[in-house]
Amino acid sequence: MSTIEIKDLYASVETKEGRKQILKGVNLTINSNETHAIMGPNGSGKSTLAYTLAGHPKYEVDSGEVLLDGRDILKMTPDERAQAGLFLAMQYPVEVPGVPMTNFLRTAKTAVDGQAPAIRQWSKELSAAMKNLKMDPKFASRSVNEGFSGGEKKRAEVLQLEILKPKFAILDETDSGLDVDALRIVSEGVNRAKASTGLGIMMVTHYTRILKYIKPDIVHVFADGHIVETAGPELADYLEENGYDKYLPEGTTESAQA
């Protein structure tokens, strides 16, 4: 079993107005096979947490630790974090013109595993994964995310997840922009990854609809840079009905913040 432990994490970003602290004491432990949903108001720092864990250079850790099976990943470069078993499905996947999906995936797989996959096995695995995600095989030769629709980009993120087989996946709003069928297909991909490898999942979402397909064990409310409440799946239903008002500073409402 693997564990990722986030301990009292504080992180900042350099903005035009100066340095701004966004993460303010995040504590969270996720084990293999666990799914944690992170829900919270706009601008509370959920994506910042995702980027900080993945090692985005814009986000500077002020203090705290993140241990993956006891190893401090904050000392690692983003590629070393991926090799250690961390994966980020981005809220806004970037386009990489000129780099075909198939080259990108094979190169990433080789880097993460430390050896190139055998060619015949690789072709089979890639075709099967794309078929499962109902992706046209032509996507393999297209440039990474270039001209992909919003939903196609999210499928491509889950394709990477299925191919790279990390220990932990951060899904940053992987459900946003998906139609009903795509939501089911993408969720099935995540569930397949969990069933095959015992993946631990941190799923940032605004909507309970994805939680019907990817069942969370634990739901956290994230507000003002840290986790303010933790409970079972019933918390998501409460949030859907009542919003985040009770977690916001007095005098503000979620709509005023958005």
Ligand SMILES: Nc1ncnc2c1ncn2[C@@H]1O[C@H](COP(=O)(O)OP(=O)(O)OP(=O)(O)O)[C@@H](O)[C@H]1O
């Ligand atoms: N690179 C940056 N430059 C300036 N401000 C930033 C930067 N990154 C994050 N922020 C600010 O930090 C705060 C947290 O942003 P973040 O994207 O982490 O929130 P979020 O909880 O993911 O929001 P949402 O639910 O709207 O996606 C916001 O006020 C945002 O404007």
